[in-house]
Amino acid sequence: MKNLLKLLFLTLFVTLYSCNKDDGPSIIPTTLFTQDRQFIEADEQITFTNNSTDAVSYTWDFGDTKTSNEENPVHTYTTTGDFVVTLTATSETGDQSTSTRSVTVGERWVVALGVESIPFEDQNGDPWxxxxxxxxxxFGFTQADAETFSPYNITDGLDVQASDLPFGGTLPPANQEILTDEDWAFIFIDNDEPLDDLNQSTVMASFLINPVTVASEKDYSDGTGTFVFESLGFSFIIAFEIRN
Incomplete structure (x- = not known):
């Protein structure tokens, strides 16, 4: 009889313990993460830092068909676009929460020009x-193998004096182009009278630059950047934006 009572007590204890465990409070994780870059170019890496709490496992969806279960993944985007990154955190009770952030993978669009210096004499020592x-x-720029391009007047028809330097400004929307990974010609022209006849103008200098691989300063938080080129007495700055 005593053995039977012990068995019944043990069975009741196990049943109560199991019920209490199953009916225990849910643990809802707090899902948070940061990223070291907001705007990147294709084939660049972005690092995600997981700041979630009360979680035991993680699932990352990078918005480009790729996923990861690492706690702090590093991901490379190979195509351009706007991607939504979703982190799902799971607690030990199986409860989940999610958090999202965005990544823009774009290309370089040239948006502005700054002219620091130019020579005021040609290679023969004569004034322009x-x-x-x-x-x-x-000023104009185009792919190196292009047959034509459309320069624009950066001085509003005024002759440039040394006292005018440095100067610059935003490019007209029609002149804002995607800078591709190849050689581009960046060209300075002295526009002589008549101003609407480029045959009467003189090419001051033409520089071949790959505007993607050239050493650049980039701000990955807002997608802006610049590169500087200096040669033959010319010094200029190209400003670009990383966008789709």
Whole structure:
């Protein structure tokens, strides 16, 4: 009889313990994460730092068909686009919560030009204009193998003097282009009279630059960047934005 009572007591204890465990409070995780870059170019890496609490496992969806179960993953995007990154955190009770952030993977769009210096004489030592009034600058850029391009006047028809330097500004929307991973020609022209006839103008200098692989300063938080080029007395800054 005593053995039977012990068995019944043990069975009741196990049953109560199991019920209390199953009916215990849920643990809802807090899901948070940060990323070291907001705007990147294709084939660049982005590092995610997991700041979640009360979680035992994680699932990352990077928005490009790729996923990960690492706690702090590093991911490479190979195509351009706007991607939503989702982190799902799971607690020991199986409860889940999610958090999302965005990543923009774009290309370099040239948006502005700054001219730091130009020579006021050609390679023969002669002034660009016979009256020594200074060049009326046109500036343009195009793929190196392109047959034509459309320069624009960066001085509003005025001759440039040394006292005018440095100067610059935003490019007209029609001149804002995607800078591809190849050689581009960046061209300075002295626009002589008549101003609407480029045959009467003089190419001051043309520089071949790969605007993607050239050493650049980039701000990965807002997608802006610049690169500087100096040669033959010319010094200029190209500003770009990383966007789709």
């Amino acid at each position: 204009d016979a009256d020594n009034s200074g060049p009326d600058l046109l």
